[in-house]
Structure formats: structure tokens, C-alpha cells
Amino acid sequence: MKQNLTTCPNCGHQFDAGEALQKHLEIELKKGIEAQEKINALKIEELKAKMAEEKRVFEQEEKKKMWAIAQTEAQKRSDEKNAAMLAALKEDNDQKQKQIILGREKEIELLKKEQELKNQQELMKIQLEKTMLEKTKDIEEAAKKRKDEEFELVKKDFEQKLKAQMDLVNEMKRKAEQGSMQLQGEVQELAIESILTQAFPYDQIEEIKKGQRGADAVQTVINEFGQICGKIIFESKRTQNFGGDWIEKLKTDQRETGAEIAVLVTQTMPKEMDRFGEKDGIWVCGFHEIKSLVFVLREILIRTQMAKSVNDNKADKMSVLYNFLTSSQFKQQMEAIVDGFSNLKSELDKEKRAMQRIWKEREMQIEKVIGNTIDMYGSIKGIAGNAISPIQYLELGGGDESELTDL
Template sequence: MKRKAEQGSMQMQGEIQELALEELLRTTYPFDEIDEVAKGVRGTDCIQTVVNSLQQSCGTIVYESKRTKNFSNDWTDKLKQDQITCKADIAVIVTETFPNGMDRFGEKNGVWICGFHEVKSVSFVLREMLVKTQAVKSSDENKGDKMELLYTYLTSNGFVQNITRIVENYDGMTNQLNSEKKAMHKIWASREKQVWVVQENISALFGSIKGIAGKELATASVLELPDTSFEE
């Protein structure tokens, strides 16, 4: 009776972990498809269909949840067979106990093994692998067609018109900038001439007054020529 009770308790805990695993995946990856495995497929709990930002299917990950005191090496063989049946790209065992020689997540016989506390990080890495792989496949697909489309565009009137428009705007901005520089130089030259005229008139006016008033008028140093005498 005790063994049956313990067995029932372990089974309930295992089912709770399965539900927690599905909820974790759905919460972490809201745009992915997290499905329970159809009846008749043994050894698996759920399948994650990875979907990228372009809403493209990048592959699938099959998960099996285990919560027992001992790890069975038969689990990997069964899950690999279930992986083939489900046509999944990656297989993961989420377990409370690890096989001999493992104390944390890792890969064994083509199956990834991790604890429940590690499944979020492990699933993220495996998911990124599928997304990157899909990106490489997409870039390779229709590569010849893409090159042809690019060549067609580069030799089209639309491309030539765009380049012409860019060059025209650039030339227009350059000419406008040069015109503004020339105009500013003229303004500066005119103002400089006016300043010199004012200075000459002030000097002449002060000289005339100085000639009349003589020494009684103080000398303004700013109007005097610099002292060019040298000591012998």
C-alpha cells in the first residue's frame, strides 16, 4: 500500500511537472506553438514549433518530462524514436535526476538532458539554433532569383533616376553652399571697408582738433602710431 501510494504521488508530481513545463514554454515563447503530443505517441509530453519574427516555422523541439529517483538510459532511445515519429528536429528530456557522469544539462546520444530549472535557458539556446538555421536556409533558397532581381533593378531606369536625383540634390546643395560663401565674403569685404573709413575719419577728426587745441588736448593712445624708436 505504501509503494502504491508513493507511486501515485510520484505520478502526480510528474504530471504537475509536465503541466508546468508546458506553461513555462507558452509563457516564455508566446508566438510559438506548444502542443500536447497526440494520443498513441508514447514517451513525449509536448512539442514546441518554433516560429520566427516573420511567422515562419523554423523547426520543432520535442520534450519529455521525467520526475523519478533514477535516470533510465532507455529514455533516450525511446525519445529518439518518438522524435522520428513526430518529425522533430531536437529532443529534450527534462528530468529531476541525471544519468551517470552528468550533473547538469548536456547532450547524450543525440538527446539534450536538463533539469527543470535549466529548461528555460536550454530551450532558448536550442530555439535560437533553429531560428539561425532557418535564416541560413532562407538566404540560400532562390539565391539565383534574388541575384537576377538585384541585377534587373541595378540596370533599370528607376535605379538610374534615383541615382540622378541624388546627384542633382548633392550638386544643388554644393552650389548653394558656394554661393552663400561668396555672398558672405562680399559682405565681410564691404563691412571691413566701412570700418576702415570710419577709423580714418575719426583719426582725421582727432588730428584736426589736436592741431587746434595743442597740448591741452589729451592724446588717445588708440589713435597714435606705435612707438618705433630704438634704444642706442
């Protein structure tokens, strides 16, 4: 091929204009391809980041049963975006091709070389884009597969941990409920002991410790003379169902304790009872009824003990009473009572005399005040005349003392 030599007007150097232009175009095209590769790489990274964000949001919002459909939809959107980007790149390439064709028309002598170079560059670019698209697709598929595998492992690990936590929660809940029922029972026992102690301070309230055989509490009834009148044992139950063996167990505890009365305080009453009452020799009541019921039962024990005391040794007591009435001790006590009344009468007379003296002194003071008031009124009346309104009590034929008091 004949070379088209061109001479430089400055230095006189001769060079092939077509070859120089070809090298220039190769350099420019290479720079354009490198720049386009960087732009494409940035777009691919942005596309990857955007796809990853969409996948993360998608995975959070969708449920497990829609997973396969969601993956297909995400892949479809990715393909559509890739196709749109490919169309945009193709359109950009078409624009560049038109620019090259226009330049080729202006420089017709370089048309053949430019066309060959353009075809080569076009083929290289298409091949590069094809290779990049294939690699991008492979990278995306590999990343997607790796993410799916990692997500599946994380999901299985989470499910296993969740199952273990749920088992632990259920076990702790069961233990807490069991401990709560025991705690509620102990709280009711302490409340019963507190009510009995406050309501009957003279009685002895004995708590039966946990683990010891017997009822929950024993009340020893003591009357006002310090005499023991009997015992009442208490059993506290706070469950949802009434136990069938509670009555028999409490009877056994009653016999072992030697108590006269046994009371079962329960949250759930027997089916045939809706309020407190006696069942098979055992008194059954609710927590809110215990104070009233124990008051009645305690009074029964006290009256029973009183009847026993009256009947026991009646003749001996009459003899003791006669001896006491004829003794000097009784005489001294009666004298002390009479002396006390005499002292009271003497003090009363003294107070009466003292009050009469005080009343007389106050009466004289009042008379003095009234006299001074009359003198002052007369003086003012003599100076002012009828300008002073009359006071009926101080005028001739005036009113009673109440009017002066009103003044």
C-alpha cells in the same frame, strides 16, 4: 427450670422476665445482625467498586508482559484489605462482647440465659461471616475470571481490527505514493508547457495526451517572419533514478516526429553528468535549466533556417529586388516617406514659432510684474524711510535679476 415470674404493677399481668429479656435480646441482636449485614454489604460493594477502579487503572498503566504480576499484586492487595476488614469486624464484635459481659454482671440472675443466647448468636454470626466471606470470595473470583475473559476477547478483537486497519493504511499509502509520483510527473509536464508558452509566444507548443504514443510535448519553432524553423520534442521524467531506456525511447520518438532536437527534462541526472549536456544525441537537463537551454537550441534552429533561406534561390531574389527598386510602388513608398518627413518639419516650425510667441508674452508679463514691484517698493520706502531694509536689485547700482527672483 423454674420460671422467674414478674407481675406488672399496672395491669397485674404475670410474665417470665428471663423469657421476655431473651426475646428482647433476640430481637435486638437480630436487628443488629441485619444492620451489620447491610453495612457489610455496603462495604463489600464499595470494596468491589474500588477494586474494579484499581483494576481498570492498573490495566491501563501496565504493559502486557506485566499482566500476571499485576494480577497477583491486585489479589494480594484485595486479600490484605479483606483481612483488615475482618480484623475490624472482629474488634467490633469483641467490643460488643465486652458490653454484653458488663450487662451480664449487672443482671446476674440472667447470666446463664444471656450467655447461652450470646454463644448461639456468636456462633451464628461467625458462621454467617464465614459464609459471606466465602460467597464474596467466590463472587470476586467469578467476576475476575469473567472480566479477564471479556478483556481477552476485547483485546483479541481490537488486535484483529488494528491489523486490518494497518493493512488498509499500508495499501492506501502505497496507492497514494503511486498516484503522487504520477501526479508529480504531470505537474512537471504542465510546468514545462507553461514555461515554453510564456517564453516563446510565437512558437506552437503541442501537448501529447496521456495514452498516446510519443514524447510529452512538441515545440514548433517559428521566427519573426512566420517561417517554421524546426521542431523540439520534450520528455519529462521525475523519478529518483535515471532510467537506462529513456534515451533510446526518446530517439525513437524523435524519428517518428521528425524533430531536429530532442530534450530530456529529468529530476535525476545520469551518473556521468552533473548539469545539462548532450548524451548520445539527446540533450539532458534539469527543470531549472530548461528555459536557458531551449533559448539556445531555438536560436540555433532559427539561424540554421536563416542560412538556408539566404542560399536558396539567391539569383531569383536579386532579380525580384531590382524589379522592386525600379517599380512605381517603390517610388510611391519613397514619396510617402519624404512627405512624412516634410510634414514633421512643418509641424516643428509651427511649434517653434508658437513657443517664441509664448516666450515673448511671458517676458512682457515679467517686465510688467517687475515694474509694479519697483513702484510698490518706492512708495513704501518713501513712507517708512530707512526702516525698510534695502533691496540691492532695486537700489542704484543694485544686483542682477537673480536677486529679484530670490526676493
